[in-house]
Amino acid sequence: MDACRRTTLKAGAALALLLLVPLRALAAGWNKAAFGSKSTADALKALGAASPADTKDIVIEAPQIAENGAVVPIEVTSNVPGTKSLAVLIEKNLFPLAAKFDFREGALPFVRVNVKMGESSNVRVVVEAGGKFFTAVKEVKVTIGGCGG
Amino acid sequence: MAEPMRIRATLKGDIAEVRVLMGHPMETGQRKDSDGKLVALHFIQEVTVKLNGKTVIESQISQSVSRNPLFSFRLKGARAGDKVEISWLDNRGDKNRFEAAIA
Numbered sequence: 001m002d003a004c005r006r007t008t009l010k011a012g013a014a015l016a017l018l019l020l021v022p023l024r025a026l027a028a029g030w031n032k033a034a035f036g037s038k039s040t041a042d043a044l045k046a047l048g049a050a051s052p053a054d055t056k057d058i059v060i061e062a063p064q065i066a067e068n069g070a071v072v073p074i075e076v077t078s079n080v081p082g083t084k085s086l087a088v089l090i091e092k093n094l095f096p097l098a099a100k101f102d103f104r105e106g107a108l109p110f111v112r113v114n115v116k117m118g119e120s121s122n123v124r125v126v127v128e129a130g131g132k133f134f135t136a137v138k139e140v141k142v143t144i145g146g147c148g149g
Numbered sequence: 150m151a152e153p154m155r156i157r158a159t160l161k162g163d164i165a166e167v168r169v170l171m172g173h174p175m176e177t178g179q180r181k182d183s184d185g186k187l188v189a190l191h192f193i194q195e196v197t198v199k200l201n202g203k204t205v206i207e208s209q210i211s212q213s214v215s216r217n218p219l220f221s222f223r224l225k226g227a228r229a230g231d232k233v234e235i236s237w238l239d240n241r242g243d244k245n246r247f248e249a250a251i252a
Contacts, residue, residue, distance in 0.1 A: 101207075107224055147180075
């Protein structure tokens with residue numbers, strides 16, 4: 001009887017593991033579909049943000065002209081109340097989605113990151129707040145591209 | 150991975166400005182080496198920021214982030230001496246973790 005109970009426990013534990021693994025992957029995994037998208041529209045769809053509303057409450061600071069596309073500093077502040085996450089997309093890069101940040105209690109919806117830009121492009125930021133998506137763009141002209149070379 | 154990582158966290162009022170520099174090649178998979186061969190894709194995919202052990206920012210990044218990534222974040226309600234921990238995981242499963250106190 002003891003042995004039987006043990007087998008049942010083992011089977012139960014194995015099943016629990018099987019159930020847990022994909023859930024964990026979903027929660028913490030890198031969003032392959034969004035990062036693998038070759039267009040901004042597809043990347044936004046994969047993020048669940050297909051048609052974000054334009055807003056002036058996202059402030060994007062980036063150089064108007066970047067001499068070196070390998071290192072372009074982008075600074076984003078979201079003034080959209082209740083901002084939960086923020087995604088940065090370089091529209092003309094081979095894979096536009098560059099980064100996505102999820103902010104929890106204790107973090108301000110702000111980020112500064114250096115990105116590579118293959119050519120002059122719109123830098124698009126998409127913010128999620130209260131289950132809705134908002135967006136703003138800023139154009140950056142690049143003198144020397146920074147993806148190949 | 151013993152690549153260097155540097156964190157600087159300074160307090161302005163009750164907001165901590167956290168700057169982190171990570172040593173990583175961030176290869177795009179499009180760059181060619183001196184022999185003309187493509188260098189394999191190798192980049193950080195996940196970055197996590199914790200304040201006193203509690204996750205405050207979780208991010209996913211791509212090969213579009215520059216080599217030796219530099220980030221700034223802002224944390225509110227932080228105090229001098231609080232611990233900021235930043236960790237990353239790359240597409241090959243390599244990881245790194247670093248901790249600093251807010252000054």
